[in-house]
Amino acid sequence: MRSFFGVKKDAVLQPSTSSVHRGDNNSRTETANSILNLRESIATQEKREKHLEKKMEELVVEAKEKMAKNDKKGALFSLKLKKLHEAELDKIANTKMTLETQVMNLETFIHNAEIIRAMEFGKNAMAAIRKETDIERVEELIDDVKEEMEAASEISNALAQPIDPFVMDEDDLLAELKEEMTADDALGAPVVKAHHEAVAFPTAPTKKLPAIANASKEEAEELAALEAELARKMS
Template identity: 55%
Template sequence: MNWFGKKKKGAASTTASGSSGGASDPQVTIVKLRENIAMQEKREEHIQRKMNGMVKEAKEKMARKDKKGAMFALKRKKLYEQELDKIQNVKMTLETQVMNLESASQNAQTFKAMDAGKNAMKKIRTDVGIDKVDDMMDDIREEMEMASEISSAIAQPVDPLLADEDELLAELEELEAEDVEDALLTPPAKTPSINLPAVPSNKLPALANDEAEELKKLEAELAGL
């Protein structure tokens, strides 16, 4: 029987959703676990002080020869030791949960990042498919060919007489043929006479006697060689 009246469904659902929402968030859960670890550490310090007090009390009662009181103090110390062991085990469990939850949270974030990267790559591949790339490369090659043709067309010389070049060459050949014919029909011109100097009739002057003798000696030496 409910003495406090029927609980409203809205409040119950709100409480349940709030608790489940907090539990589903790993960061909130990690904070709560760390708060519980801190609380266990405070209780551990309190129990340790109680144990130290029991040891001190047992020593004092032994000094007063109160053996029964000392034994009771040591029994209480044993109870505190058992409680301290429980607290340490709870702390170990909580710290293990924190480590596992942090690792799982990090793995989940890594998975989300990798999944986002995969989706981004998939979208890029969808937007830029192999067919689109092939079409784009074909368009680029076509545009380059058209640009080359335009450049070649622009580089063509603009000469109004270019179409009559064959006719001009034929006329030039006719002129050359006429020049050759005129050269063959024209008689050769007379060679002008060249006035040469007259041959001297006088004899060359005789060499001096000394020079004649030296010349003879030189001829004799050359003949003896």
């Protein structure tokens, strides 16, 4: 069974084989030759069309000349020939339309064939990639990634733990302190309590500060500002 493009159906399902490539090349060559032949036929029809148009112009001139000579029959004969040429021109126009339609259809088929071939190659490439990345391998990869992330989290948590060199000796230290307290009670030694002695600070002056001899204007202003601040604090 053959498809629209002259390629066997089985060949379309396996575009990677050499026979398929030969079939595709032959199909494209045949289609290109068909389009070329159609174009030549259209060109031939256009030449015939121009010839008939020129002939019709000559018949009109001929009919006028015969009428000028009172040859009515001859003039009518020329006009009838002109009508025949007009009918032939209509046929040529229809033929050209048919040929142009065939050319357009063939070009569309070639374009569609290229699209189908590209899609087929893309499908085969996707299938090959899918074989290399099947669902089981993906699931295994995800599990491995989860395990590595959990291990990394455990390592981070371990590194974040505080390091206390005496954390394992707390019980021993408390036992040692208890023994010392028991020994002190047995000897009747007074318990020494830590206390802090009060530190005496000098009192702030309550009177006006003495004037500085030979003080500059800026120093005098600073002294006045200081006296005003002391007065506010004492009030």
